[in-house]
Amino acid sequence: MNLxxxxxxxxxxxxxxxxxxxxxxxxxxTMASSISADVYFQDTFNPxxxxxxxxxxxxxxxxxxxxxxxxxYVIDATRGSxxxxxxxxxxxxxxxxxxxxxISSQTSPRAINGNLxxxxxxxxxxxxxxGVEESYLxxxxxxxxxxxxxxxxxxxxxxxxxxxxxxxxxxxGENVLSVEVNDGVVKLGVNGIQVGExxxxxxxxxxxxxxxxxGYRAExxxxxxxxxxxxxxVIHDDFAGTPQRWFAGYQDGVHYKYVDGxxxxxxxxxxxxxxxxxPGYYSSFELEVDVTKLDGEDNYGYGLFFQDVPNxxxxxxxxxxxxxxxxxxxxxxxxxxxxxxxxxxxxxxKVTPSVANRLRxxxxxxxLRFYINAEKVYEITGIEEMEGKLGLYVSSGLLVRYxxxxxxxx
Numbered sequence: 339m340n341l342x343x344x345x346x347x348x349x350x351x352x353x354x355x356x357x358x359x360x361x362x363x364x365x366x367x368t369m370a371s372s373i374s375a376d377v378y379f380q381d382t383f384n385p386x387x388x389x390x391x392x393x394x395x396x397x398x399x400x401x402x403x404x405x406x407x408x409x410x411y412v413i414d415a416t417r418g419s420x421x422x423x424x425x426x427x428x429x430x431x432x433x434x435x436x437x438x439x440x441i442s443s444q445t446s447p448r449a450i451n452g453n454l455x456x457x458x459x460x461x462x463x464x465x466x467x468x469g470v471e472e473s474y475l476x477x478x479x480x481x482x483x484x485x486x487x488x489x490x491x492x493x494x495x496x497x498x499x500x501x502x503x504x505x506x507x508x509x510x511g512e513n514v515l516s517v518e519v520n521d522g523v524v525k526l527g528v529n530g531i532q533v534g535e536x537x538x539x540x541x542x543x544x545x546x547x548x549x550x551x552x553g554y555r556a557e558x559x560x561x562x563x564x565x566x567x568x569x570x571x572v573i574h575d576d577f578a579g580t581p582q583r584w585f586a587g588y589q590d591g592v593h594y595k596y597v598d599g600x601x602x603x604x605x606x607x608x609x610x611x612x613x614x615x616x617p618g619y620y621s622s623f624e625l626e627v628d629v630t631k632l633d634g635e636d637n638y639g640y641g642l643f644f645q646d647v648p649n650x651x652x653x654x655x656x657x658x659x660x661x662x663x664x665x666x667x668x669x670x671x672x673x674x675x676x677x678x679x680x681x682x683x684x685x686x687x688k689v690t691p692s693v694a695n696r697l698r699x700x701x702x703x704x705x706l707r708f709y710i711n712a713e714k715v716y717e718i719t720g721i722e723e724m725e726g727k728l729g730l731y732v733s734s735g736l737l738v739r740y741x742x743x744x745x746x747x748x
Contacts, residue, residue, distance in 0.1 A: 371434055371518055378433065378565040379426070383558060384409040393548070394424045406557070413548060414555040416443055422556075425465050425547030431712065432520050434564040435546050437461050440512040443555035445482035456480050459549065459556035463517050466544040473541050475499070476549060477517055477526055484508040486533060488526060490541060500534055507531035512559065519543070521707070521714045542712045567622070567702045569746040576742055577601040584614050601740045603732040606634060612732035613643065619725040620644070622748040626698035626709075627730070627740050629661070634736035636664040641697050644728035649674050658731055659699055659708055665689045669708060669716055681716050688713050694741065702748050
């Protein structure tokens with residue numbers, strides 16, 4: 339698979355490294371990773387050709403971004419009042435990121451727009467954007483003062499997870515920064531030493547990038563992302579163009595149709611459920627899609643199914659991951675066409691009524707995880723990875739809209 343990443347440069351309001359009241363924190367331990375050593379993406383900043391330049395190169399907002407001849411990637415924000423920030427757009431929730439870099443300009447505090455700004459470089463992670471709005475976490479170090487901090491940036495407001503605090507794991511020259519993200523559990527490391535750990539409930543997945551505070555220049559030597567598995571293929575279907583992979587028509591009292599860049603399943607007026615199959619058979623995968631109930635009872639279920647396999651009765655068994663518009667979800671496993679609950683219907687605050695909610699199922703390394711709007715709601719281990727069909731499921735009596743379908747094959 340060609341894992342070349344989509345690169346996006348961020349130009350935004352001035353962001354300063356806030357050195358606030360010291361938070362007492364004494365954890366210093368060897369960084370032990372629970373993520374395997376599969377390399378998902380790597381950039382050593384020594385490209386053989388233009389096609390191997392994954393990060394942005396050019397100038398924007400007075401900040402210069404450049405691959406260096408002989409190796410290295412420089413973000414130079416010394417000439418203006420904007421920070422330097424270049425990101426790769428991905429959508430990971432289980433990964434480890436390692437970056438080697440250093441401040442390569444003077445490091446004494448500088449006054450920018452009347453505010454004192456200290457030297458800082460680092461990494462952003464769990465980066466998401468919707469239109470012009472961004473959400474991400476920012477892990478910064480100041481090698482000259484051996485300080486690190488972690489901040490949360492969201493459209494709803496910025497916050498400090500770890501205020502600036504000193505740690506002797508930080509050295510004056512080059513440092514290797516690492517972040518491990520595992521379904522909300524975040525571990526921070528510097529030069530192989532764990533310096534922080536906490537649970538992140540707001541910004542739980544996304545892409546990652548490089549960051550330099552305004553007024554400073556940093557040079558990066560390597561950028562590597564590890565995952566517990568690397569996808570062999572990625573399929574994205576926004577239901578807007580061709581090919582049309584899903585059935586469109588009328589079958590068993592159910593209407594299936596493409597409308598305005600989305601896919602509708604209409605089971606109103608029938609006692610039949612709507613089941614739409616995606617082409618192919620899959621055993622190890624991650625699938626996700628936006629679901630919106632447009633009409634029908636709020637307490638009826640809709641969502642995804644997978645591992646759809648023939649049973650001895652001539653029908654099909656399958657797993658189902660369903661939500662309802664009144665804020666409930668369930669996980670079912672049908673045997674001989676009779677659904678049985680693995681997880682009984684339960685209320686959740688993760689479902690927002692009458693708008694698009696993103697459902698995701700991940701079956702990798704015999705572990706089955708379920709997510710609603712990027713937050714894990716259930717997990718099962720020891721699952722047999724048998725080949726089966728997968729697709730979309732709607733209970734009778736509903737009109738449901740699907741959009742932005744993604745399938746990762748492992």
